Amino acid sequence: MSLIIKELMQIGESALEKAGCMDPRIDTELIIRFLLSINKQQLYIKWGEVLDEKSCEEYFKLIDIRAAGMPVQYITGEQEFMGIPFKVNKDVLIPRQDTETIVEEVISEIKSRSEQRKAPMGGYQILDLCCGSGAIGVSLCKYLTNIKVTAADISAGAIAVAKENAESAGVSKSMKFVESDLFRLLKKGISGTKYHIVASNPPYIERNIIPELQREIREHEPIIALDGGEDGLDFYRRIIKDAPDYLKQEGMLFLEIGYDQGESVSSLIDQSGRFSDINILKDLAGHDRVIKAKVKAKVKAK
Ligand code: GLN
Numbered sequence: 094m095s096l097i098i099k100e101l102m103q104i105g106e107s108a109l110e111k112a113g114c115m116d117p118r119i120d121t122e123l124i125i126r127f128l129l130s131i132n133k134q135q136l137y138i139k140w141g142e143v144l145d146e147k148s149c150e151e152y153f154k155l156i157d158i159r160a161a162g163m164p165v166q167y168i169t170g171e172q173e174f175m176g177i178p179f180k181v182n183k184d185v186l187i188p189r190q191d192t193e194t195i196v197e198e199v200i201s202e203i204k205s206r207s208e209q210r211k212a213p214m215g216g217y218q219i220l221d222l223c224c225g226s227g228a229i230g231v232s233l234c235k236y237l238t239n240i241k242v243t244a245a246d247i248s249a250g251a252i253a254v255a256k257e258n259a260e261s262a263g264v265s266k267s268m269k270f271v272e273s274d275l276f277r278l279l280k281k282g283i284s285g286t287k288y289h290i291v292a293s294n295p296p297y298i299e300r301n302i303i304p305e306l307q308r309e310i311r312e313h314e315p316i317i318a319l320d321g322g323e324d325g326l327d328f329y330r331r332i333i334k335d336a337p338d339y340l341k342q343e344g345m346l347f348l349e350i351g352y353d354q355g356e357s358v359s360s361l362i363d364q365s366g367r368f369s370d371i372n373i374l375k376d377l378a379g380h381d382r383v384i385k386a387k388v389k390a391k392v393k394a395k
Contacts, residue, residue, distance in 0.1 A: 184250030
């Protein structure tokens with residue numbers, strides 16, 4: 094059976110709606126565009142065209158996969174972030190729009206430093222911890238010319254995806270990749286490097302909340318990238334403890350947080366006694382989303 098694209102899309106949309114998908118229309122469009130390798134404009138031109146039987150079959154297969162709960166980004170293998178297309182697969186979290194907040198904050202910090210003084214030789218050193226797909230580090234390299242980013246992640250699969258994304262965004266020369274459980278390998282390997290900025294979007298979901306998340310997240314996104322331990326704060330504790338040793342003088346820590354973690358994470362930072370200028374910043378939806386803090390100068394022993 095061959096069908097007209099417009100009809101195919103109507104059928105797909107109602108199937109996804111019935112299956113309880115959040116954006117049936119958008120997902121249907123993304124699936125058909127992926128199948129035909131065409132952009133939005135080309136889709137509107139092809140609207141009335143007939144699709145051959147084989148393509149129709151393939152299309153319904155993909156619609157079924159989406160209806161069964163797989164996020165559309167894992168079907169198409171792509172998600173846009175900061176206006177840049179990122180490759181994604183099951184090894185990485187799909188970059189969220191919320192995470193653009195931390196990128197924008199780091200960009201404005203580097204820009205304001207660059208206005209105040211000359212950029213350091215070799216550029217500002219930035220560490221992207223728990224880099225996943227590389228969304229934060231790659232975007233920073235794309236929007237800032239005077240930086241070098243080290244991207245670290247515990248997952249070899251994630252590092253592979255991040256490298257590909259750096260390559261296709263044309264920023265590999267500004268990036269270095271390390272497979273490491275937070276700072277662990279940095280301690281042994283490329284130690285000596287201290288950073289102007291450590292930025293991280295670590296796993297921060299409370300463990301007992303995970304079974305209640307949307308099935309798209311719960312069943313398909315990597316749990317290792319979401320699970321922040323019993324109270325969701327495990328990674329913040331470790332990062333806050335070690336980050337001061339990796340920050341240059343006046344260095345800054347930027348952390349993405351859950352909308353309800355502003356108070357708990359800022360008090361962890363405060364209690365460490367190693368940071369000043371702790372600020373909670375909001376995302377576009379008005380939720381607490383990022384905390385920034387400046388490392389204190391080390392007090393010399395008497
Ligand atoms: N904000 C993400 C979510 O709600 C979680 C990101 C993370 O744990 N770093 O799925």
